[in-house]
Amino acid sequence: xxxxxxxxxxxxxxxxxxxxxxxxxxxxxxxxxxxxxxxxxxxxxxxxxxxxxxxxxxxxxxxxxxxxxxxxxxxxxxxxxxxxxxxxxxxxxxxxxxxxxxxxxxxxxxxxxxxxxxxx
Numbered sequence: 001x002x003x004x005x006x007x008x009x010x011x012x013x014x015x016x017x018x019x020x021x022x023x024x025x026x027x028x029x030x031x032x033x034x035x036x037x038x039x040x041x042x043x044x045x046x047x048x049x050x051x052x053x054x055x056x057x058x059x060x061x062x063x064x065x066x067x068x069x070x071x072x073x074x075x076x077x078x079x080x081x082x083x084x085x086x087x088x089x090x091x092x093x094x095x096x097x098x099x100x101x102x103x104x105x106x107x108x109x110x111x112x113x114x115x116x117x118x119x120x
Contacts, residue, residue: 004030004059008084008101010038011067012112015077017104019049019084020069029060033089034068039100041081049073056091081105 003026011018019038035054037047049070059066075082083103087095102116 003027004032004088006032006034006086006088008036008086008099010082010084010101010104012077012104012106016074017077017082017106018069018074019082019101020067020073021084021086021088022065023057023059023068024065025059025061025063027061029058031056031058031091033057033091033095034086035088035095036073036084036086038073038075039083039085040075046085054087054089054095077106077110079106079108 005024007022009020009022021034021036023032033054033056035050037049039046049072055070057068081103084101085098087098089095102114105113105115107113
């Protein structure tokens with residue numbers, strides 16, 4: 001897949017939580033195939049945002065970090081625990097094992113708790 005860094009993430013917005021992937025390339029233009037979606041604790045389920053074949057994206061050097069998402073890859077901001085789940089691969093070939101973002105806990109008052117940051 002080349003020298004591409006990628007990690008799953010969730011963006012907490014005023015009324016929604018949007019799920020996606022951050023991409024960064026250290027060398028040359030790279031094409032990456034991503035398959036991603038999100039997990040919710042209540043109800044406990046995975047929702048796919050891309051098909052099983054994934055979607056292809058490119059990122060070039062010197063462009064910094066690029067946020068990738070697709071239309072509809074979000075949920076209403078309400079009390080819940082959520083995570084992004086991502087598989088990445090080269091343009092052709094196998095996907096990686098899935099990687100999860102930190103779990104975000106949306107509280108009754110609307111605040112967000114990320115236990116990975118609050119664990120000390």
